[in-house]
Amino acid sequence: MLEAILVMAFGAVVLGAALGYAAVRFRVEGDPLVEKIDAILPQTQCGQCGFPGCKPYAQAIAKGEAEINQCPPGGEEGIHKLADLLGREFKPLSAEHGIEKPKSVAFIDEQTCIGCTLCIQACPVDAISGAAKQMHTIIADECTGCELCLPPCPVDCISMVPIAEDLPHWKWKHPVIMLKEVP
Amino acid sequence: MSRTLHTFKGGVHPPEHKAESNARPVHAAPLPRKLVIPLRQHIGNPAKPVVSVGERVLKGQLIGAADGYISAAVHASSSGTITAIGPALVPHASGLPDDCITIETDGLDEWITRTPLDYRALDPSELRMRLRDLGLAGLGGAAFPSAVKLDPGARHDCPTLILNGGECEPWITCDDVLMRQHADDILQGVAVMRHLLGSTEVIVGIEDNKPEAIAAMQAAAAKMDFATEVVAVPTIYPAGGAKQMVQTLTGKEVPSGKLSTDIGIQVFNVGTAYALARAVHRGEPLISRLVTVTGHVLRPQNVEALIGTPMQALIDVAGDRDGTTGVLMGGPMMGVPITNTGVPVIKATNCVLVKSRELFPPLPRALPCIRCTRCADACPAELQPQELFRFAKAGDFGRAQEYHLFDCIECGCCSYVCPSHIPLVDFYRYAKSEIWAREKEKRASDLARERHDFRQFRLEREKKEKAEKLAAKAKVKRAELAAAPAAEGAAAPSDADAKKALIAAALARAQAKKAEVAPKNVDHLPPEAQREIEEIEARRAKIREIAHQPLETDDKK
Structure with a gap:
């Protein structure tokens, strides 16, 4: 009788230790679902979804507090991807959060800029360089096109320039083939 | 000296059409009035312009410097004046303009001083940098910077060097003619390649x-001090593809997603070897190349064309004809359609093929894919073109990649044999560029995420640092003030008093500072200026008074 209890107790201790070790050793950092959602979001950090950045929106989606159709830069394609990931129904982009626009980057008119640094403080990805009373300029490669720098500018010297199709960005189009009419 | 040849799967036998252009003597194309030299002629970073508009340049002078390791320089192809640096039309499938340097030639064709390189004395990496600065890029069509390919790397060695004189694409004969005429120079270039790569074979x-070319190369090889095996390979398209040539000659297959250097083999086009010889032994940068002008022209032939010459000038040399239906840069299988014949010849231009309705009848309309798998039988890369077509058409790029889309060499065999006349390669090109664009987007969004996270971290850190700094400063001040009244024997001040004292102290400091600032240039003023100043001061005082009065709001009235 005592033997049986001891064997069972020993087994419980060993398994408990193993589980405890595994919990520490194979601990998953962060929330994997949030990471997956965040990977789909375009990282524009524009806040059009109503959250202060892509990560908070991802967290809200994961908790079920936000709909998947609140991200205009991600567009229809992004919503489809989120719907696939979460097993939810596809919904068209919600109009109150904005519309899908062609990808653009901000451009500062250097003649008009007064060097107030307000846009620098607004930029979510630190893509504007400049200093007080010095001309500012956009680092185009790092600009996400979030438009957050537009409202604070007191002299309206920032405009959004759609990214023109140039040679390095050119893509082969989906071929249009004329199908022969089969009688 | 016979080598067992191997075969690769698939391939097609399109009509060769080589005899039209390879019999005529080679002439240099006339010097054009205007040369347009694109900065992006090679794979990798475009060259950076190092000249300015209005500057006079000499033939062979560096006008665009290589930017980074995978890049190549560009040079003035003739002497003249720079008239523009900016977007101009280039030979590209998109028809979009790209940055170019335009030179108005002066007809003198005046060279810079050319200094041959003593390649044996130079350090290999130094020699590679020199070759990059001489603008060397592969002349077989892909225009990959040769200096990069001549780097055996730390871990690889390249025991086998293959010189590709396959030229399997119909109509094109520039390599054939080059080998007939300059076999010795080509092998001089090979000597430099051997030196850099340490190849033994x-x-x-x-x-x-191409029996004449084989004979010429064999005769030249006999004169060299290293063993060179000249091998005739069976004529089948695309035997001249680098991977196919490797397989035919060695029986080794380049693994999927790998390079031939990973199995110790490097492949160069014969034209590249010739350009390398000219660069090393004569100090001439890559400013001209042989171009086959053929198809629907009066005198199909090969011409030595300066880089930057308009293609129309070459067509004029060969004799323009009525009834042209289009122009291709390259051959009929892989060529790029050119919409404007004013675009310049670039390093990758091996052929200008003029089309006509008789030579290239329009394809019948496409029919749906019936999955006959004739394309799979023809595919030299052993892919499943019918599946790739299905995935590309549906936008299922992940599956297309699983089916090794990126092993497709875009040779066009599948489209050639397709009984439904589906332009299959166009679909693969579309899928590839979509995948590249998505990867680029992904990299951009990863960068944005990283920068946003760092910004959040920075803002937190700055807030904390500021708070700490203020707290420390306040503590010091409070201690000072606490010490002062204690000395006077007064009671210890409360927190509110301390704050008041702090503010009073700051106010006193500010006033003292203000008092120190004396107006400048007020000595020895003429009386009218003095009077003016007094008036302004009076006005200011009045404004100050008004400003200090409490606002009269409506409800007060």
């Missing part, structure tokens, strides 16, 4: 439909 692969 040199094989020249030439399709057996």
